[in-house]
Amino acid sequence: MIYNVKIRFIIALQVLAFPAALSQSLLDQSAFFAGGTADAQKIFQAYAGPWASMYGHSLNNGWVNTAKTHKPFGFDLTITNTVAIAPRSEKTFDIAELGLNQLGKSNGSTTVAQTTVGNNNKKNDRPSLDLLSPYGTYSNVLSMPKGSGFPATILPAIQIGMGLMKETEISIRYSPPINYGRYGTINHWGIAMKHNLRQYLPAARLLPFDISVMAAISQLNNKTDVTNDPQQYLFDPGITFDKTDRSIKMGVTAWNTILSASTSLPFFNIIGSIGYSGIMARMKATGTYPIPSGETDASGNMLLIHRENMVNDPMN
Template sequence: MKKIILLTLLVLATTISQAQNDIDALLAAGVDDAAKFANDYLAPGTNGLMHSMNSNWFNTADAKPLGGFEISVVVNAASVKDENKVFNLNTDDYNNVQFVQGPSSQMVSSVLGENNPAIFVEVEYEDAIFGSQTEQIELPQGIGSENISLIPTAFIQGALGLSKGIELKARFVPKIDADDVSLSMYGAGVQFEVTKWLPADKLLPVAISGLVAYTHLDGSYDLTDSSGIQGENQRVENATNTWLFQLIASTKLPIINFYGGLGYIKGKSESDLLGTYRVTNGVLTSEDIVDPFSVSSEASSVRGTIGTKLKLGFFRLNAEYHLSEFNAFSVGINFGFR
């Protein structure tokens, strides 16, 4: 579990930690330029995270009866496509950034990719004593440089059946602190089976349900020891909120069942670079920049789901696959009574 938590936070923290020696130059070149780069660089990672954290909200369309419950341990992973590993950086849209080599518009690594070979840019800043100065920096790599091509999430989930085909769900990850990162997540949902409202419900071979679910994630990365810049209370904080609207259909067999559905994910992820950064302009001068910028990304995507579930008494095992902007797969170990 700790490795999954650290990998999840990696997509939140890499935008700063991979470039820790270059934050000084980026901020000196201008907060607007640094914020624009961070926003484009981080967006594919946070969008992929939103797809990963919305997997395995259900493993059947057959709602549990009154008092029926299920406890699950779920592991998800969104896969990274080649198109998510890069973004177009056009220096014409920046105030003080230019490529060292090549045209003004180039594809560079996002938080999910890598620059191979390395790509360098030149940033310009104004020194109070020496006037206009330039500094060459290497653009940051993404998690692709570590041979990571998945965005994982994991959590504990519970489901409780009420009357009239209504089932309440909740999932959570208690706050976990590991080294300089911390993470917590919670979510709630309601599933309602429409076939339970039909007179011939028990005779039907399939069940049909609808689901609405909300998930919230908080992440934090402490930069105090790694930014390479003098200052206080330096950190990256992330808040991600998502909604899932899902139509589900499944078989109603005793042991092995199959399920699928069509859904819609909508969410927003906001990341804040906080703290005080004492940025040097040349050798003799410096300035304090407090809470430099906030960046955000939004996800809005239709997805299709197919899965299967094995039921052996109290023990259940399910696996599913999602087709969407970020394809994802998930496995759940479930214990329940109905």
């Protein structure tokens, strides 16, 4: 038996770690959860949302470059590299529009914050937030991080496609976990099925083109350890917690269906397609985190942390 084998290589760039790094820069703020889990989730979604959206689009791209399917057991091996670029509107967000409950803008501070794909600007140009509580106002509890200055995501992967029976093809895409040290790990995978519809058309063998339908689902995972100790928190004696067990887990699930048609000409091919896609992102914070009530010591400089202020798995 003669197998249809095709190997294609596309220049692949290393997965950029800046989304994880910038997420870590936000988590490095000792008072990330100072306003409670609801405020923390609103801020993190606004800050990291463009990252999730762009990676979702990258996961959905690159599945189809021809409507033709492989013959049974024919396959191709591809090193793919997909790129997504953020629009200008996703580079910043307004803190005042988030509806925060326990955090408010510090006096003299701007309300415009950078997202993960925003500008790499100076600290003085970024919002500073106060903690608002029944005990009063604790100033400058959280400074928003800067952006990356790079409004794009680059996502390489190894992809293999193999022909099955009835002009059906399966494709699998995979990138192993890459460890970026204190910035965590990133990995992703995907699977797609493509079926050629030309076989159902009259005189199919005489047609100079193929028509196929494809469905794919992909998953990207990022895990970042959170081992920093809040510097402005004063813990009650006897409070202990395992800092090595804390982590932020972010996941992006993407799915799409594509109807495509491509020519079968000797020297060049033309492909056209139409499809539907979706993206879902989620975040979990596991481990034990201090969430202050706003009570301070006699000097007013340190936020007191009692045992009841220690919260397990605040986002799960």
